[in-house]
Amino acid sequence: MKSWIHVLASVSLCTAALLARADALQVRSMAASCAACHGTNGVSQPGIEPLAGQSQDDLRKKLLDFKMGKTPATLMHQLAKGYSDAQLEQLASYFAAQKR
Amino acid sequence: MRSWSNWPAILQRKKDKGGRMQRRQFVQTVGAGVLSSTLGGRNAQASTATRAQPRVVVVGGGYGGAVAAKYVRMWSDYGIHVTLVEPNAAFVSCPISNLVVGGSKTMADISMPYDNLLTHHGVEWVRDLVTAMDADKRQVRLAGGGVLGYDRLIVSPGVDFMWETLPGMAQASARDKVLHAWKAGAQTLALRKQLEAMPDGGVYALSIPAAPYRCPPGPYERACLVANYFSKAKPRSKVLILDANDDVTAKGALFKKAWAERYKDIIEYRPKHSVVDVDVFNQTLKFEFQEDLKADVLNVIPGMRAGEIAWKSGLATASKRWCEVDFVSFESKATKNIHVVGDSILAAPGMPKSGHMANQQGKTCAAAVVALLTGQVPNGMPIYSNTCYSFVSDEDAVHVASVHRYDTERKTMLPVLGAGGLSAAASPLEANYAMAWARNIWADTLA
Numbered sequence: 001m002k003s004w005i006h007v008l009a010s011v012s013l014c015t016a017a018l019l020a021r022a023d024a025l026q027v028r029s030m031a032a033s034c035a036a037c038h039g040t041n042g043v044s045q046p047g048i049e050p051l052a053g054q055s056q057d058d059l060r061k062k063l064l065d066f067k068m069g070k071t072p073a074t075l076m077h078q079l080a081k082g083y084s085d086a087q088l089e090q091l092a093s094y095f096a097a098q099k100r
Numbered sequence: 101m102r103s104w105s106n107w108p109a110i111l112q113r114k115k116d117k118g119g120r121m122q123r124r125q126f127v128q129t130v131g132a133g134v135l136s137s138t139l140g141g142r143n144a145q146a147s148t149a150t151r152a153q154p155r156v157v158v159v160g161g162g163y164g165g166a167v168a169a170k171y172v173r174m175w176s177d178y179g180i181h182v183t184l185v186e187p188n189a190a191f192v193s194c195p196i197s198n199l200v201v202g203g204s205k206t207m208a209d210i211s212m213p214y215d216n217l218l219t220h221h222g223v224e225w226v227r228d229l230v231t232a233m234d235a236d237k238r239q240v241r242l243a244g245g246g247v248l249g250y251d252r253l254i255v256s257p258g259v260d261f262m263w264e265t266l267p268g269m270a271q272a273s274a275r276d277k278v279l280h281a282w283k284a285g286a287q288t289l290a291l292r293k294q295l296e297a298m299p300d301g302g303v304y305a306l307s308i309p310a311a312p313y314r315c316p317p318g319p320y321e322r323a324c325l326v327a328n329y330f331s332k333a334k335p336r337s338k339v340l341i342l343d344a345n346d347d348v349t350a351k352g353a354l355f356k357k358a359w360a361e362r363y364k365d366i367i368e369y370r371p372k373h374s375v376v377d378v379d380v381f382n383q384t385l386k387f388e389f390q391e392d393l394k395a396d397v398l399n400v401i402p403g404m405r406a407g408e409i410a411w412k413s414g415l416a417t418a419s420k421r422w423c424e425v426d427f428v429s430f431e432s433k434a435t436k437n438i439h440v441v442g443d444s445i446l447a448a449p450g451m452p453k454s455g456h457m458a459n460q461q462g463k464t465c466a467a468a469v470v471a472l473l474t475g476q477v478p479n480g481m482p483i484y485s486n487t488c489y490s491f492v493s494d495e496d497a498v499h500v501a502s503v504h505r506y507d508t509e510r511k512t513m514l515p516v517l518g519a520g521g522l523s524a525a526a527s528p529l530e531a532n533y534a535m536a537w538a539r540n541i542w543a544d545t546l547a
Contacts, residue, residue, distance in 0.1 A: 025467065026479045032171070032463045033484035036456055036541045040174075045543055047536025074523065074530055075501050079485050082503025082519030087483070 030087065031094040042095040052098035059092035153181045154473040157240055157250040159230045159409060161186030161214060164442030164458035164465075165256030167545045171466035172254075173221040180473055183224045183248055184217065185240070188285070191546055194315060195455045195489075196538050197284040201292050202325030203333075204494040210284060216547045233413045235435045252469045255415065255423075255432075256442040256462065257407025258283070259314045259453075265403050268378040268386075277380050278398045282314060294397045295326060300334035302396035307375045307385060309403040310344040312422075314443045314453045317350035317500070319343075319401060321490040324355070327363040328493045339366055340395065342373035342385065350452070351490060351500055354522060358492035375400060406444035415440055422446035427506060427513050429468035429478050430461060441465045448513035451504060452486060459541055460484035460504075482506045482513070485520075489534035497531040498523040 031042070034051065038044050042051030051059065065071040066080035067088065080088065154176075158169045161184050169184045191212045199205035217223040229243040233253065240248050261280065263269050269278065281291040295304065304326055308319040323341050330337040348355055348369070359367045377386040384394045405411055405421035415423040415432050423440040424433040427448060432438045442458035451457060468478035483505045491497045502520035504513040523530055 022477070022479075025471070025476075026481065028175075029464060029467045029479050030483055032467075033460055035463075035544045036459045036485075037487060037537050039540050040544050040547075045536065045539035047532060048540055074527075074533060075487065075499055078501045078519060078521040079487070079503060080519075082485065082505070082516040083483070 027090045027094050030083075031091055034091065034095075041098045043098070043100065050100065051095035053100035054096060056092050056096035059095055060089055063088040063092060153179065154251045155181045155183070155249060156252050156254060156469060156473070157248050158182060158184045158254045158256065159240065160256040160258060160407065160442075161188070161191060161225075162256060162258050162442065162458065163455040163541070163545060164462040165254065166191060166214070166217060166462075167459050168254045168256065168441060168462035168466045168469075169223045170217055170221050170545070171463050172469055173223055175467060175470045176474070178222055180470065181224070182222075183226055183250075184214070185226045185228055185230050185242065185248070186214065187227060187229045187243075189227070190214065191542075192284040192288075193455070193538065193542065194282075194284045194318070195541075196535075197281075197288045198318065198322045198325050199491060199494070200284075200288050201281060201295070201322055202329050202491075202494065203292065203296075204325075207289055210288075212542055212546055214546065220547065230409050233409070233435075233438070235438060238437060251437070251473060253438045254430075254462075254465060254469065255407075255410055255413075255438060255440045255444065256458065257409050257444055259404040259443045260406065260408045260411065261402040262405055263402060266375070266378055266400070268380055269400070269402070274378070274380040278378055278400050280401050281399065282318075282401050291397075291399060295329065298334070298337065298396050301336040302334070303338045303340055304330075304397045304399065305340045305342060305385060305393060305395035306399045307342040307373070307401060308344060308349075309401055310374065311349050312447065312453060313401065313404045315455075316452050317355070317488065317490045320348055320351065320355040321492070322399075323367055323369075324358055324363065324490075324492045325494070327359075327366040330366055331363065335366075337366065338368065339363070340393070341367065341369045342375065342387075342393070343369065343371045344374040345371060347371055350488075351498055351522060354498045354526065355490075355492070358526060362493060404443075406440075410440060410444045416444070418446040427511070428480055428482065429472065430465035431468075439465050439469060448504065450502060450515035451513060452488065454486060454488050456488055456541065457486050459545065460486070480506070480508070483516075487537065489530065489537055491531060491534065492526045495528050495531055496526040497534040498526045499530055499534075 038051045044050035063080055066076040069077055156172050158165045169182045172182050193210040196210050214225055230240045231243050232241040238250050279287045279291045281287040323339050327339045374388040375385050376388050384392050386392050406416040406423050410423050415434050417424045417434045423444050424446045425440050430439040430441050432440050441461040443453040464482045471478045486502045489497045489499045500522050503516040505516050507514045
């Protein structure tokens with residue numbers, strides 16, 4: 001019984017790890033889209049806001065505010081509407097973890 | 101990160117905090133040979149990789165190809181050997197090149213070296229042209245006589261002009277006189293010189309092919325910037341736009357507003373004007389339906405298809421013009437292990453042929469290629485954006501933006517409804533953003 005629990009536990013851990021990894025790669029690809037304007041991994045050239053290393057809460061709030069139209073913008077309100085709240089959260093988390 | 105490319109694979113693994121590339125899995129996939137090759141020397145990965153490393157060859161160093169080369173290296177933790185085959189000495193950007201035609205930027209402003217792809221990312225650059233592909237042997241042949249083997253090939257050759265649709269342009273001498281300037285480079289500067297040499301009171305005629313073509317708003321932006329130059333330097337001159345399409349194909353309301361408000365006496369727009377031939381000697385355009393038209397400077401943008409190597413290799417399966425791809429991996433629907441990105445592909449609905457889009461496709465393809473070469477499954481739900489700025493004068497710009505998401509039922513990318521849009525109005529703020537966009541996408545592609 002005990003060994004069964006061990007097997008089940010390790011199988012589910014492996015599955016969870018694989019799923020988490022697939023998820024991480026998906027978020028990395030989604031974030032790479034932003035890099036065209038905001039620089040590779042969010043490290044930006046002058047003139048556009050760098051995303052790398054910002055606080056996750058700040059980034060999430062900014063992105064959601066763009067999406068809700070609360071922040072005036074030329075373009076970001078239009079792009080933010082293309083992503084679910086959960087995806088914006090993932091992007092905030094990804095860029096918060098990047099080195100400036 | 102950059103300096104890691106010089107570290108042996110084992111050390112890289114230890115330093116890889118995020119575990120973003122599974123080095124262990126990679127070693128399992130390709131065998132222990134990779135260890136000896138990467139331990140063999142500091143530059144083993146860059147120049148003397150053995151067959152133990154998976155090999156990716158990228159054909160074409162434009163927006164799609166160069167970024168794919170960089171991201172395959174980055175996302176494999178520098179474990180996949182990448183060779184970029186590009187004949188040109190430097191990257192010359194089509195976006196922003198209309199500002200060179202208009203006279204407010206120089207060629208130096210839009211030209212960048214490939215050096216950083218080599219020094220920062222260990223991409224091997226072969227300055228040559230691919231003349232043939234052998235999908236069975238997984239090899240490409242080079243004009244210089246060499247042969248390169250690959251595990252996966254990424255083809256990003258841009259567009260080829262359909263010169264056979266314009267008999268008068270068959271000779272190279274004709275193409276030196278009547279310019280397209282639709283591939284940034286020598287012709288960009290040559291067109292600028294023709295405009296400078298044109299006397300005040302002259303007519304500049306710009307012909308636009310039927311869509312799809314590279315950079316839908318580009319011709320209309322060019323008309324604005326040439327008119328902007330004329331308004332300052334040759335105010336009696338005219339810009340005549342001869343468009344094979346029924347109407348302006350992109351940012352129509354914004355361009356028409358600019359023409360009416362800024363260039364009322366300079367720009368004239370004529371839709372449904374399809375050029376069928378060019379009389380180069382008499383500087384005259386011939387149309388399908390209308391009278392011939394003579395002008396002082398002719399700028400003929402011919403119809404386009406996938407880059408020459410793509411259609412010659414049988415990749416252009418859609419009307420023998422564009423390459424059909426699987427939008428999860430950008431693998432060709434015609435040939436296994438060959439991926440196509442950028443202007444050469446048969447675009448998904450609402451997807452423009454733009455440098456920004458090629459950047460997004462190049463990275464999506466790079467992620468898929470790394471996954472496929474390391475025994476993983478590519479991300480099945482790509483989502484990315486397009487952002488495209490156009491200048492309506494030297495100081496003011498407008499944009500169009502869209503978000504594109506994979507539709508699993510239709511197996512293609514579709515614009516996300518309710519997202520994207522256009523500028524409310526042209527502004528200097530957006531002109532600043534346009535230049536910042538350029539600096540960032542150039543760095544993302546090449547640095």
